[in-house]
Amino acid sequence: MESLKAHFSWTVVFMLGLLSSTGQGFLVNLTVLEAAARRGAVCLDGSPPAYHLAPGFGPGMNSWLVHIEFMGYGIISLSLSLSLYVSEWLLVISGGGWCHNITNCFARKVGRLGSSRAMGSIVFSGILSDRRDLNPEFYNWNRVKVAYCDGSSLTGDVDRVDPATNLHFRGARIFDAVMEDLLRQGMRYAESALLSGCSAGGLAAILHCDRFRALLAAAARVKCLSDGGFFVNVRDVTGAEYMKSYFSEIVATHVPGRREEPPSSCTSKMSPGMCFFPQYVVKQIRTPLFVLNAAYDSWQIRNALLSPGSDPAGAWKECASDMSLCDTSQLEALQAFRMQFLGALRGLGASPAAGMFVNSCFAHCQTEMAEIWHFDGSPVLGNTTIAGAVAEWFYDRRPFKNVDCPYPCDSSCRNIRYVPEEFLPGENLHHKLRHLLMCSPRSHSISHGLES
Numbered sequence: 001m002e003s004l005k006a007h008f009s010w011t012v013v014f015m016l017g018l019l020s021s022t023g024q025g026f027l028v029n030l031t032v033l034e035a036a037a038r039r040g041a042v043c044l045d046g047s048p049p050a051y052h053l054a055p056g057f058g059p060g061m062n063s064w065l066v067h068i069e070f071m072g073y074g075i076i077s078l079s080l081s082l083s084l085y086v087s088e089w090l091l092v093i094s095g096g097g098w099c100h101n102i103t104n105c106f107a108r109k110v111g112r113l114g115s116s117r118a119m120g121s122i123v124f125s126g127i128l129s130d131r132r133d134l135n136p137e138f139y140n141w142n143r144v145k146v147a148y149c150d151g152s153s154l155t156g157d158v159d160r161v162d163p164a165t166n167l168h169f170r171g172a173r174i175f176d177a178v179m180e181d182l183l184r185q186g187m188r189y190a191e192s193a194l195l196s197g198c199s200a201g202g203l204a205a206i207l208h209c210d211r212f213r214a215l216l217a218a219a220a221r222v223k224c225l226s227d228g229g230f231f232v233n234v235r236d237v238t239g240a241e242y243m244k245s246y247f248s249e250i251v252a253t254h255v256p257g258r259r260e261e262p263p264s265s266c267t268s269k270m271s272p273g274m275c276f277f278p279q280y281v282v283k284q285i286r287t288p289l290f291v292l293n294a295a296y297d298s299w300q301i302r303n304a305l306l307s308p309g310s311d312p313a314g315a316w317k318e319c320a321s322d323m324s325l326c327d328t329s330q331l332e333a334l335q336a337f338r339m340q341f342l343g344a345l346r347g348l349g350a351s352p353a354a355g356m357f358v359n360s361c362f363a364h365c366q367t368e369m370a371e372i373w374h375f376d377g378s379p380v381l382g383n384t385t386i387a388g389a390v391a392e393w394f395y396d397r398r399p400f401k402n403v404d405c406p407y408p409c410d411s412s413c414r415n416i417r418y419v420p421e422e423f424l425p426g427e428n429l430h431h432k433l434r435h436l437l438m439c440s441p442r443s444h445s446i447s448h449g450l451e452s
Helices: 002-022 103-110 169-185 200-207 211-212 241-255 300-305 318-322 328-345 387-393 429-439
Strands: 024-029 028-032 050-056 062-071 088-094 122-124 142-148 192-198 222-226 289-294 355-359 402-403 415-419 443-447
Touching: 002 211, 024 050, 024 103, 024 402, 024 429, 028 328, 050 169, 122 142, 142 169, 142 355, 192 200, 200 211, 289 387, 300 355, 300 415, 318 415, 355 387
Parallel strands: 062 088, 062 142, 062 192, 088 142, 088 192, 192 222, 222 289, 289 355, 355 402, 415 443
Antiparallel strands: 024 122, 028 050, 050 142
């Protein structure tokens, strides 16, 4: 596992370089909240929480986008900085999977997914871009990317720290500390605000949606966007309930004995572990929520449907790397997964204020890359890009609840192809990645591994 993550670190470095060199992204410096640590709001290793902020300008100065980061691919990670006395905010919560036990969290705490000491400047792109042609509605907003370093989608709250591991499970306190700082920076004046996130950050955007709404003025337009964060309760290919067990372990590790996190509106009816699944939470969320997700979510197929140890013979290896290589029986299983995913979305679809963009792509997280968010040839539903769909919904111009036809009907998809791990690292990696992006306009190639 750790060797695979090392491969991803190479991917992150070079892919971020590509974004900068093509002019589709810009670097944003890290803001570290030293004072928050004194109140117990800390990363896994005890270091202070942090975020990246890009100030709003022009008509966007009163709007805020707060995004919870995703660190699975690096290329999709975006961050922002804040400015004083501005009122429009876009808050993005970063993702990067979870840690579900002491051993897993201990290994995680030494990197940027567990420590702000390992963080630095990052590239903003996609929904965080400052270019109007690439991000028409949010380019001039205050854009914030919340660093994800707690391993629990910002839900943990454990007072005791074991001196043997020095692990801190304080994700909920991180969320509170970052929000308090952003309010002081000017978010309290927000006229428009969007809480978003990708992957584990997308789950956090769902779990914290109503709490975010409660922080801002009643007259403000406040909504939430989950990108690749609608994780569903499915059995793996062997019939085992892996994700149910996995989410229960996360909650048991980070919030033992507490029922406030995940939301009490759900935990009063079922176990906290089950309330990590959005399908059991969205019916109780009062704030308008938009779900952006691939029906063939590549993370869920590779890690939930094909849970660790569920394919010892490697029969799914090629299919899980490139959906076009699946055989008939495998495609049937993926179509069945799609139907389960759509069934889980029914609770959201009943809300008139909700929005939905569910395409039939083999993808995971679609807001953070310019090529997917809003670009020539980017994915569309009803001739509308993802950026366009989110904007139509956010500003109440028209309802947007579009679900794609089954694979392989959608030619606009930017499907992921997972490159064999032996491809990385290598001295010609930068050239190879550039070649792949240039020569494969409908796919993105990344290395094998547990990518979120």
